[in-house]
Amino acid sequence: MTGPDLLPLPGSLDDALDQVRTVADAVLFEGYVLYPYRASSAKNRMRWQFGVLVPPACTAEGGEYAEQRTDILLEPRTADRLHAELRFLHVRRRTVERLDPDGTYTEVPELELPDRVLVPWDEGHEERIRLHAPLAELTGEQAHTRTVTFDLPPAVEHEPVLDDRGRTLGRLVRRRARLTGEIRPGIEQLPGPYRVSRLTVTVHNTTEAPAGDRTTALPHSMVGAHLLLAVQGGRFLSMTDPPEWARPAVAELRNDRTWPVLAGPADHEDLVLSSPIILEDHPVLADESPGPLYDATEIDEILSLRTAALTEREKREARGTDDRAAEVIDLVDSMPEAVRERLHGAIRGLREVTGEEQPAAGAPVAGLTLPEGTGHPWWDPQQDPEAADAPTTIPINGEAVGQGSRILLTPGARRTDAQDAFLRGCRATVEAVVADLDGELHLAVVLDDDPGTDIRRQQGRFLYFKPDEVAPVKEEEP
Numbered sequence: 001m002t003g004p005d006l007l008p009l010p011g012s013l014d015d016a017l018d019q020v021r022t023v024a025d026a027v028l029f030e031g032y033v034l035y036p037y038r039a040s041s042a043k044n045r046m047r048w049q050f051g052v053l054v055p056p057a058c059t060a061e062g063g064e065y066a067e068q069r070t071d072i073l074l075e076p077r078t079a080d081r082l083h084a085e086l087r088f089l090h091v092r093r094r095t096v097e098r099l100d101p102d103g104t105y106t107e108v109p110e111l112e113l114p115d116r117v118l119v120p121w122d123e124g125h126e127e128r129i130r131l132h133a134p135l136a137e138l139t140g141e142q143a144h145t146r147t148v149t150f151d152l153p154p155a156v157e158h159e160p161v162l163d164d165r166g167r168t169l170g171r172l173v174r175r176r177a178r179l180t181g182e183i184r185p186g187i188e189q190l191p192g193p194y195r196v197s198r199l200t201v202t203v204h205n206t207t208e209a210p211a212g213d214r215t216t217a218l219p220h221s222m223v224g225a226h227l228l229l230a231v232q233g234g235r236f237l238s239m240t241d242p243p244e245w246a247r248p249a250v251a252e253l254r255n256d257r258t259w260p261v262l263a264g265p266a267d268h269e270d271l272v273l274s275s276p277i278i279l280e281d282h283p284v285l286a287d288e289s290p291g292p293l294y295d296a297t298e299i300d301e302i303l304s305l306r307t308a309a310l311t312e313r314e315k316r317e318a319r320g321t322d323d324r325a326a327e328v329i330d331l332v333d334s335m336p337e338a339v340r341e342r343l344h345g346a347i348r349g350l351r352e353v354t355g356e357e358q359p360a361a362g363a364p365v366a367g368l369t370l371p372e373g374t375g376h377p378w379w380d381p382q383q384d385p386e387a388a389d390a391p392t393t394i395p396i397n398g399e400a401v402g403q404g405s406r407i408l409l410t411p412g413a414r415r416t417d418a419q420d421a422f423l424r425g426c427r428a429t430v431e432a433v434v435a436d437l438d439g440e441l442h443l444a445v446v447l448d449d450d451p452g453t454d455i456r457r458q459q460g461r462f463l464y465f466k467p468d469e470v471a472p473v474k475e476e477e478p
Helices: 011-028 056-062 140-146 214-220 244-251 300-308 312-321 323-333 337-342 348-354 453-459
Strands: 067-075 081-099 105-108 121-134 148-152 155-162 168-176 179-189 197-205 223-230 259-262 271-275 393-396 399-402 406-409 427-435 441-447 463-465 470-472
Touching: 011 081, 011 223, 011 271, 056 214, 067 223, 067 244, 067 259, 067 271, 081 179, 081 197, 081 214, 105 168, 121 148, 121 179, 140 179, 197 223, 300 323, 312 323, 393 470, 399 427, 399 470, 406 441, 441 453
Parallel strands: none
Antiparallel strands: 067 197, 081 105, 081 121, 081 168, 081 223, 148 179, 155 168, 179 197, 223 271, 259 271, 393 399, 406 427, 406 470, 427 441, 441 463
């Protein structure tokens, strides 16, 4: 690695990037270990879905690439230096060995302990490569002198496995393959009346490894690769909501296998997160997320409930799969009921209507809940004082249809719900006539042949149809 470029970030800047790193962690570990958090689970045998940069010789086999490119507009203003941090996971192949009576070790498919079952597994070790460069040295022919190269050499590590009495039962063997790469920054000032530049940062995997399939390539790959960029005293322009004058320039930018967004607090424009997962500007983690569940495309509540339902044998295997998987199991097992209740959901968009204080930054990327006591109940038109008054009956085909009326469901082609194809021709009973905030009338109904009708009535879970989507049914009709 080059020495001067790996200096620590300035203290104030490093503090500002801490919030960005928490969001970046959700990107870095997305798909790291999926529910049910066991190595034997089929979906955990195909991992590392995002931001995988493989050696150049392996690009033809698995559809992966050896580089990613970030383009973003920058107004330098008083900034004189670029700070960048490349983060990725380096795969370490872990095997399990048993200690035999003769003192030798034998590789085994599993090693069973009272609290866990150890199995072979690919672990991900976080790596950080930093770059600090004067902006003046990133233009023209000088840019190549600021390229940061790094070399992570191969290594083998051993960790003893002890029983509860401290006796050695075996060991875990972790093997790390060589991984080399480089970060290339460059700046080009764009023509025009505005003092704006295009910042380009490319990340290359330069590892000399033999061609092979994805399994062979992964130990030499950067997994979940993403960049944190910062310029103190400067301003980055949003890719999704740039100033009007900058839109033509933004349209000319090229981002390959990554997408840059403004990051950090909402009032910051000097920080960028460029990730392989598309996010909104100023993303934040939901306050209610109890901890990393390593599956940010799922809902925390569902993951927690499903994890709590695992058998004790399954939990032991999950604990032996990986330290992070073990933390998930312990987190869910120790989760207080009040915390679990907070995961049930809330509608953040109503804050503009209710006048509640907006969160400090943009859209959450994990979890969709509010702190206990600040959520909004499901909207009930019958309880909303601002909702339009609804009549008790609606005339349909010359008959008054209201609570208790029997109807035939006849949804037409204008409805787009595929479920309507199955409901067409079914008979139902009207539970209520309701009006929405626009004054339109709807019929709340339950299906006559639904075995869960009583439960749906208790919970208020109805199907809703407009008057022209139903027809009255007389009791004597077959």
